[in-house]
Amino acid sequence: MHLPMQMKAMVLTGHGGLDKLEYRDVPVPALADGDVLIKVAACGVNNTDINTRTGWYAPSVKTALTEEIGLRGVSAEAQDLGSWDRASLQFPRIQGADATGTIVEVGPDVPRSRIGERVITDPCIRDARLPALSQGVLYFGSEYDGGYAQYTKIPSGNAVKITSTLSDEDLASFACSYSTGEEMLVRVNLQAGETVLITGASGGVGSALLQLAKRRGARVIAVGGKSKEQAIRALGADHFIPRERSDLFEAVTEIVGLREIDAVADVTGGPTFSQMLRVLRRAGRYVSAGAIAGPCPEIDLRDLIYKDLQMWGVGNPQASTFAALVGYIERGEIKPLVARTFALSQLREAHTEFVSKKHVGKIVIKI
Template identity: 80%
Template sequence: MQIPKHMKAMVLTGHGGLDKLVYSEVPVPSLEDNDVLIKVAACGVNNTDLNTRTGWYAPSVKSAMTEDIGLNGVAASAPDLGSWDRASLRFPRIQGADATGTIVAVGRNVPAARVGERVITDPCIRDPRRPRHSQGVHYFGSEYDGGYAEYTKIPTGNAVQVNSALSDEELASFACSYSTGEEMLVRIDLQKDETVLVTGASGGVGSALIQLAKRRGARVIAVGGRSKETAIRQLGADEFIPRERNDLSDAISELVGTRGIDAVADVTGGPTFSQMLRALRRAGRYVSAGAIAGPCPEIDLRDLIYKDLQMWGVGNPQSSTFAALVGYIERDEIKPLVAKTFPLEKLREAHAEFVSKKHVGKIVIKV
């Protein structure tokens, strides 16, 4: 196909509010030797997009990701604005981690036969020379231009072919949320018949965790907004606790008794963090991949120490986890959950919808 020299893209011009997203015409990216060029069909919206745009990753920010921050950003005077790895970003930047589309050109070291492949993007760009769990050096749509554009480039290993009858918008709902969720379950080695607590159950990672945990045969206790109980149960949750309850540990005890739960897969953090640890059984496992309800919760180290708890943080899933995820998609073992779609030029409206937290599942941009 004839590839144009310029394309439409939603460009992030700096940290701040929705006004920092500017619909622009920019050059189509040029390829390095190991890159592929993707004609983007759709791209999912994720928390990392808002966290980066608003400056919420800054260590000086102690609050939850509120609707006000999501719309307007944190104080511009904050001294430590940056990205997920607390490194400074270079602007302008094209965000968007979850692109799906078709390869239309390849770099010199990439087989020409890849042209025409339908792919989804593995957003974690790794350095395989580094130790396990520390290989993630860049994130697609953060330190590396992403999928909120008509075309995007990515290293060939991060453009993963997928054979599925799902629509482009459905495929764009998987990469970031589901790979994060699956990596969380890999880290805690969740087993059949174990009980896991899933927080933020209506969001992208939370709704993915329910499906992925049920795929493993686990019992899922989901925490989410009371108004979303029906949708969350339809995803497969065995039990539901409204997040409006202030006594999370008591609510869990009502469901499982005094034994406690086997594991927690937490994507919210916030004031209930210490209650989650309290609800774990001896030698229970806790894993976190998000803190939008508050990044600096209180912890009682006596729970950690005297119950011999195990704790993990997940920011960069392994390539093996992403490969497994693609297999689940192709075998129809997990289902997409697209709440709403927006055209690329309406990305600001999509961010506003996302931060309102009225949806269940993923918001996706059609390109």
């Protein structure tokens, strides 16, 4: 097919508010060895987009990711702005981790038979020479231009062929949130019959975790906004605790009838963190992949030490986890949950909707 020289993209010009997103014409990416070019059909919105744009990842930022920060960025006093791994970003940058579309061109050493494949992007760009849990060296849409554009390039191995009757918008809801959620459950080795507490259960990763935990046969205690209880229960939650309750430990005992549980999958952090450790049984497992409710919570080390707890942080899902996720999608074992779609030119409006936290599931950009 004839490829244009220019394309429309939403470009991040620096850390700050919504004004840092500019809809403009940019060159279509040039391919190097190992790359493929994707004509993007849709791309999901994720917390990492907001965190990076606003500068919330800076170590000097100690507060929750509030709606005000989401709209305006962190204060000008934060001098250590960076990406999720605290490295400096280069601007301009095209964000967007969850692209889906069709391969339309390949680099010199990639088989041309890949042209025409429908793919989703595995956003974790790895260095296979490193140990398994440290292979993630770049993130698509963060340290590497992503999918908020008409075309995007990515290493061939990160453009994963998928066979599905789901729409482009549905497929764009999976990659980042569901691979993160599945990796969290892999780390804690969640088993059928075990009980897991999931925070932020209405968000992208939280709603993914809920489905993925139920797929494993686990009992799920979901924490979310009171107004979203019906939607969260519809996803399969066995028990629901309103996030408005500050007494999480007492709520687990009162609502669920348990004093100890097997695992916590946490995507919020914040003031109830210490209670999450308190509800775990001896040798219980805690895993975190987010801290938007507060990145610097108080911890009672006596829970960690004297209960022999196990704790993990997840920022880079493994390639095997993403491959398993694609299988779940193709077999219909998990379902998409798209709350709303926006056009690429409306990304500022999509971010505004995202940080309001009124939705359940994913917000997706249709290219």
